Amino acid sequence: MVNAGMEQMVSQLRAVAAQASGSSASISDAAPHDFAALLQSAVNEVNSSQQDAKRLTQQFEQGDSAANLQDVVVSLQKASLSFQTMVQARNKLVSAYQEIMNMQV
16 A cells, blocks of 8 residues: 555656646646645555554554554554654755755756
């Protein structure tokens, strides 16, 4: 689920980059909404994976037979990896923003 979301995010970023090389007038209207929706979707996916891991962990702690240890560990690792990926993406965005702000006009 998270991998598909990240792949979708990368493909949409590539599409935006391709549009940037083509025509800059149409991007100014479309890109902010698409990028915001893309970020919101990625954050929602990370949040969902963390909530699923928490729910599965609680089920295991309560002795629910449907939740086994392997599923709990895998879901926790997926949630951790997706969160770390989101943090790194945020760091890259902040770095790019700072670089743009430091450019001389």
